[in-house]
Amino acid sequence: MQKIKNIIFDYGNVIFEIDFRIAQNALAQLGIPDVDTFFGHKGHNNLFDLLETGAITTAEFRDGIRSAAQKNGLSDQEIDAAWNSLLIGVKPQTQDVLLQVKEKYRTFLLSNTNQIHFDYIMQYLQDEFQVPDNSHLFEKAYYSHEMKLRKPHVEIFQQVLQENNLEPAETLFIDDSPQHLVGAKAAGLHTLLMTENPANLGSFLKNNGINF
CATH class of the missing domain: 1.10.150.240 (Putative phosphatase; domain 2)
Incomplete structure (x- = not known):
């Protein structure tokens, strides 16, 4: 890639x-x-x-x-x-991978979430990693309940692209839900279906041509 x-x-x-x-x-x-x-x-x-x-x-x-x-x-x-109860957690090595990727690529988070999960996750990150949120891992983090939009609607992808002056042809979207990739493709993005446990994010990226 x-x-x-x-x-x-x-x-x-x-x-x-x-x-x-x-x-x-x-x-x-x-x-x-x-x-x-x-x-x-x-x-x-x-x-x-x-x-x-x-x-x-x-x-x-x-x-x-x-x-x-x-x-x-x-x-x-x-x-x-x-x-x-569906929220399990994130591995330290996964966050390390994201920091490394951020050094070579412009990176963003786009999550379908809600206020209840958001509050739980922010508290979890504070307790486990002593960080207030995900802002240190990405250029910008986007959450559906704040945007009033959700994946797979094409408008949510277009908003991220426009606000950050991203060229769709130069942008990759990674999700574990096939239906969400449909909206991303409609916005002109490259897409990649996550098929590994999040703990294996680093090897998954490298196996798919994302070097960092």
Whole structure:
């Protein structure tokens, strides 16, 4: 990939390990029926899209979970614990790789996330690595709930390109979700499907021609 000058990274399961099955089990324990349809890697209830684009508040999201589970007595803490259960963590070597890549490429983060996960992850980074956020790893970090847009919509990619004067033909987008690559391709980006555990990000990049 000799033409690549810029890399846009997804966060979940590219950098930060997540496990949808754990969250599915936790949501099922809350009483959510047909949880595979309600919340899956390749499809989910619109409640999650609304949360990830900041179209509903965290309180409205929690009420949506209570309604789906038909349990009005579920506490905020119970819901947040189930929702955050998919967040596993990030390895120190993965962050080291990102710092090395940043020295050779303009790097950006583009994550579909939400205020509940965002707050949890920021606290995790402070506790584990004594850093306030991800800003030291990238030129700029973009989060869907702040942008009011989410992947795979082409507009979210176009915004990142335009704000940073990036040439699509010189820009690579890496994500673990095939459906998100569709929007990136529509914006003219090169794309790469992450097929490794995030702990192996360094070798994955080198095996795909990203040298650092």
